[in-house]
Amino acid sequence: MKILYIHGLSSSGNSGTAECLRCLLPDDTIISPDLPIEPLEALEMLKKIVAEENIDLVIGTSMGGMFAQKLRGIHKILVNPSFHVSQSMRHKLGINRFFSERSDGVSEYEITHELCDKYEKIERSQFLNLPASESDNTISLFGSEDNIVNCQTEYLQFYSRHNEFQGGHRLNEKVIRESLLPLVEQLREKLYFEDRYKSKCTLYSQIHN
Numbered sequence: 001m002k003i004l005y006i007h008g009l010s011s012s013g014n015s016g017t018a019e020c021l022r023c024l025l026p027d028d029t030i031i032s033p034d035l036p037i038e039p040l041e042a043l044e045m046l047k048k049i050v051a052e053e054n055i056d057l058v059i060g061t062s063m064g065g066m067f068a069q070k071l072r073g074i075h076k077i078l079v080n081p082s083f084h085v086s087q088s089m090r091h092k093l094g095i096n097r098f099f100s101e102r103s104d105g106v107s108e109y110e111i112t113h114e115l116c117d118k119y120e121k122i123e124r125s126q127f128l129n130l131p132a133s134e135s136d137n138t139i140s141l142f143g144s145e146d147n148i149v150n151c152q153t154e155y156l157q158f159y160s161r162h163n164e165f166q167g168g169h170r171l172n173e174k175v176i177r178e179s180l181l182p183l184v185e186q187l188r189e190k191l192y193f194e195d196r197y198k199s200k201c202t203l204y205s206q207i208h209n
Contacts, residue, residue: 001025001188004055005032006046008062009085010109012102017061017171024173024181031055034102035067037109039122043067050074057187059180061171062149069138070126075187078140079180080169082149083126086119127158135159141179143167 003025007015018032031053035042046067049055058076060068065081082088089111097108139161142152148169155162165179 001028001056001191002053003028003030003184004046004049004053004058005030006058006060006064006067007032007035008064008082009088010096010099012098012100014100014102016100017176020171020173020176021059024176025184034104035064037115039119043070043122046071056191057184059184062169065140066123066126070122072131072134073137075137075191076139077180077183077187078138078155079171080143080146080149081140081151081155083151083154084120084123086116086123088149089116089119130158135161139163139183141165141183143169143175 003021005013005015005018005021007013007018013032013034015032018030021032022030031049033045033049036045050058050071055074058068058071058074059079060066060076060081061079062082063085065078066083066085068076068078069081069083090113092111093113093116095108095110098106101107135158138159140152140155140159140163142150142155142162142164144164144166146167146169152162163179163183165175167175167179171180
């Protein structure tokens, strides 16, 4: 299975969560890019990866959950999604450091009012024209002790599938093992049966045409 992992604000594709997923899912391909700071560039890059890499599942944490929610027509798991990251960014104006090393070697980035406005514009439109099918494709995980971001009420206005885990905003290996991986395995089984059904339909069509 091909999994696209989308990191949160101030993180990178080299985050501890991405590395933990690679360790716990050695037979799967984990694609975890460094997000561009500009939100539209980040979103276009993610859409391109989903299309070109034939991604099966998207996992997004925090800000990455907001970007994942905007990817249509694909299974996704949103972990403590931050649908209004611009609000957090406005409290961090100026130079900020990345938590983990980026492939381009950049260690700092600048948050400006203009950048916050760009994120806010994307956030305002994130639930517009939401297809009904997305409800089946999307599930969220919310930490019961998350005191940084809480978008569960907003999420439930548009989606129904969600689980809670005992923990805060950041994931650790225990939460990944006990709460996130079971969802990945459920999806793996679902995709397996979907593929078998499509194969049978294709074979039936070939025989009767």
